[in-house]
Amino acid sequence: MTDPVKLLLVKNLRVTPCRKKVLEIFARKNRALSHVEIENEINNEFDRVTLYRTLSTYTQTGVLHKVPNDTGSAKFALCKDHCDKHIHHDEHVHFKCVKCHTIKCINNVDVPEISLPKGYLIHSAGLIIEGICPLCNK
Numbered sequence: 676m677t678d679p680v681k682l683l684l685v686k687n688l689r690v691t692p693c694r695k696k697v698l699e700i701f702a703r704k705n706r707a708l709s710h711v712e713i714e715n716e717i718n719n720e721f722d723r724v725t726l727y728r729t730l731s732t733y734t735q736t737g738v739l740h741k742v743p744n745d746t747g748s749a750k751f752a753l754c755k756d757h758c759d760k761h762i763h764h765d766e767h768v769h770f771k772c773v774k775c776h777t778i779k780c781i782n783n784v785d786v787p788e789i790s791l792p793k794g795y796l797i798h799s800a801g802l803i804i805e806g807i808c809p810l811c812n813k
């Protein structure tokens with residue numbers, strides 16, 4: 676994981692305490708996190724609006740991507756280096772552990788190309804695989 680400050684510089688984003696903190700949380704947790712989970716980690720250090728803005732800046736600049744989630748609130752995960760302002764490249768598989776409920780990016784496994792019947796236009800494709808993660812599978 677790159678140093679948060681460096682990543683912000685690469686992305687041409689101003690370093691703010693909240694931005695830095697959010698990246699640190701993602702680096703430490705190393706899994707997908709929902710708004711509420713991030714909020715709990717932040718521990719009232721920043722208000723909701725600041726956090727909300729930080730998350731939306733991050734999703735717009737290729738720092739975080741939204742993880743498809745069938746239940747509950749949207750989750751976010753760190754993008755790999757090749758995401759940028761205009762295009763995300765996060766069509767990878769996500770894994771949801773049924774035991775510890777963590778969702779992780781499986782960055783080296785792409786979502787297979789999907790062809791739909793005529794008339795359907797795909798905007799994005801997300802695939803969540805459910806099962807037991809390596810930590811719970813010991």
Ligand SMILES: [Zn+2]
Nearest residue numbers: 740754758763
């Ligand atoms: Zn991305």
Ligand SMILES: [Zn+2]
Nearest residue numbers: 772775808811
């Ligand atoms: Zn697990």
Ligand SMILES: [Zn+2]
Nearest residue numbers: 752765780781
């Ligand atoms: Zn992901």
